[in-house]
Amino acid sequence: MLFKEIEGNKGIKNQLISSVLNNRVSHSQLFLGGKGSAKLAIAIAFAQFINCTTKNENDSCGNCDSCVKYNSLTHPDLYLIFPVLTINGIKKPISDNFIFQWREEILKNPYWNLHDWFNVFSEDNKTGKNGLIYTHEAENLQSKLALKHYESEYRVVIMWMPENMQAKTSNKLLKLLEEPPNKTIFLLVSENSEQLLSTVLSRLQITKITNFSDENIKNYILKQNNISSKKANTLISYSEGDLGKALRLLEEEDLYDSHFEEFQSWMRICYSANIKELTNWTAQRAKKGRQSQSVFLNYSLKMIRNCLILNFSTQETLNLDEKENDFLRKFHPFIHEKNIVNISEKIEECSRNIERNANTKIIFYELSLQMMKLLKVNRKFVEIK
Ligand SMILES: [Zn+2]
Incomplete structure (x- = not known):
């Protein structure tokens, strides 16, 4: 990974480059940033x-x-450590057991998150348990670092998501950070430093990485992929500064479908409380991929919020196409201050459950039943009461 392949983050890149050129590289560093930020990419480019x-x-x-x-993350003096799962009968799993899959995924998308990583093993990990960095990982690292360097001047240990360390692992890591082996650099890459032991944290030089801007994401997507600027804008509107998410969405073919028709018929079914039609609708919706479910819910939430805006001013210019505009101008009176909070909360809850791999059909069915009730909440009647 080269620095120039990473969008934005100019100040941080310059600072890291000059620390190397001036021979002032701190041996224990933490790159801290949100989901889908450049933290891991920067750590890899820095090590390289x-x-x-x-x-x-x-x-x-x-x-x-x-x-x-x-370039292929196979340098013998580069040690990659990340949370692993106790699956496939491996009793004491360490990163080396999963290194081929990890490298393959990282080379495709260095902006991904832990959820994506565990998803790689969803077939073998039916119970959906979370992975950890186990104590035997630290023991393995200790014995590797006791050996001589293979070929480079500096060995680099990149530890991804150290917040998922067992407490005993943290203590062993602390010993390594306190008495670092010769010419060995530790680069920790984390989303949440509050979950790290304060004794470990105090040993680290911290670099905070901000989320990508929409412009950064658009530049990256357009450089890497042959897609139109319009499609890139659609991706950005769902990505919220998370480049990993944008790259995942890129693979969703129905992302670019208009969700409008589906939203419109969903709202009609809910309002008419037609259970037979609802059963058909949820069955069709459940056939689509998980990412598509999130995108549809996200779209629905936006439409619902637009209704509220129209309630306050019908003159408001919203970023809608003609069909959306026509429908919302008729539909908006059904969404108002007496039901908007409940409706938004139900949709958001449904999104979270979808991410947790719950049964899509049941989730949409239950959400629709709630919507049926909530759309009937009468604004004026409630006000008189
Ligand atoms: Zn080189």
Whole structure:
């Protein structure tokens, strides 16, 4: 990974580059950033830059022996540590057991999150348990670091999501950070530093990475993919600064379908309380992928909120196409201050349950029954009461 492949973050990249060029690299660092930010990509590009043998003053060369191995994340002096699952009969799992899958996924999308990683094993992990960085991982690392370097001047340990360490692992890591082996650099990459032991945290130099801007995401998507600017804008509207999410959505073919017709018929079915039609509708909806469910719910939430805006002013210009505009101008009186909070909460709850792999058909059915009730809440009647 080269620095130039990472959008934005100019100040941070310059700061890291100059720390290497001026020989002032701290041996224990933490890259802290939200979901889908550049934190892991930056840690990898930094490690590659440290060891590039023909670096220039802005970036790694990308072609030297060290860079070639870094490009595939297979450098023998690069240690990759991440949460792992107790699956497939492995009693004491460590990152090395899962390294091939991890590398493959990271090279495709270095902006992903822990949920994406565990999803790779959804077939083997039917109970949906979460992974950890176990104590035996730290023991394994300790014994590896006791050996000599293979070929580069600096060894780099990249630990992704250290907040998922067992307490005993943290204590062992702390010992390594207190007495670091010669020319070994620890780069921790985290989303939540509050879950790290304060003793570990106090040993780390912290670099905070902000979320990508919409412009960053658009640039990245358009450089890597042959899609129209309009499609890129659709992706951005669902991504909320999370590049990993944008890359996942890119694979969803029905993302670009208009969700309008489906939303319109859903609202009609809910309002007419037609249970037979509802059963057909939920069955059709449940056939679609999980990501599509989230996108549809997100779209519905936006439409519902637009109704409320129209309640206050019908003159308001909203970012809607003609069909959406026509429908919402008729539908908006049914969404008002007496039901908007409940409706929004129900949709958001449904989104969270979908992410937790709950049964889509049941979730949409229950949500629709709630919607039937909530759409009947009469604004004026409630006010008189
Ligand atoms: Zn190089």
